[in-house]
Amino acid sequence: MEITPTHYMLLSAALFIIGVVGVMVRRNIIIIFMSIELILNAVNINLIAYSAQQQNAVGQVFAIFVIAVAAAEAAVGLGIILAFYRNKETINIDEMNLMRW
């Protein structure tokens, strides 16, 4: 019953896939952004599991960088959502096709 890094890797893969399904299936752009946060969390779980296994703190340092990038992404993305909502009164990505073709 020992918990190996493979267990953490499978948990991380499952969380990543849940995030991918959310990005691909939902049409509410706020929920799509939350799915991206889930994906970034899956990456962090992997980094920290291997950091714990290798007795090396580099993984935790990179997890901090991932969190910083996630914060920046959330701030800019939500700003874009607000600006778009002000112009088009919608947060449905199927209606966000200004620059599609």
Add this chain to the structure above:
Amino acid sequence: MGTAIAFYFISACILGFAVLVITTKETVHSVLFLVLDFLFVAALYVLLGAQFLAAIQILVYAGGIVVLYLFVVMLVNLKRPPEAHSDPRRKTKLGFGLAAAVLAELGAVAAYASKVPARPIVPAAVVPGITGNTEVVGWMLYTSYLIPFEIASMLLLVAMIGAIVLAKREL
């Protein structure tokens, strides 16, 4: 044994709340499930001995980012349901198929990696006198990874200015 029980319990909660995040109809409920999910991820970090990351996870994710999401959900008051209109060319089944393909690939990599014998662990060069998770992480951030740390701070500054410019009504 206790660690295994804790791991399986926390994993089940993480995956269950993640599924609820992407399946709930109400966006506000989705955000609240996201908070619970982040808290259980922080518990997983404690289980892995990364207490500093667990604190950062709770402060930045559950405290900061989720509040930002809640603000946006409150500011955007929709007159009709957000998912009412669907593009007829949208291929949801293709999305599930691609996700299943990625899962199969990740599973294959995990199965292969568990067969390969583990390389001997080379402990990182530890500076004498530094013990404890926070001290080690802080030492690495301010020595080997000083330049990336500064670049991350610049990124946050740029993102902050960009978010203000984007969300402002008129410049």
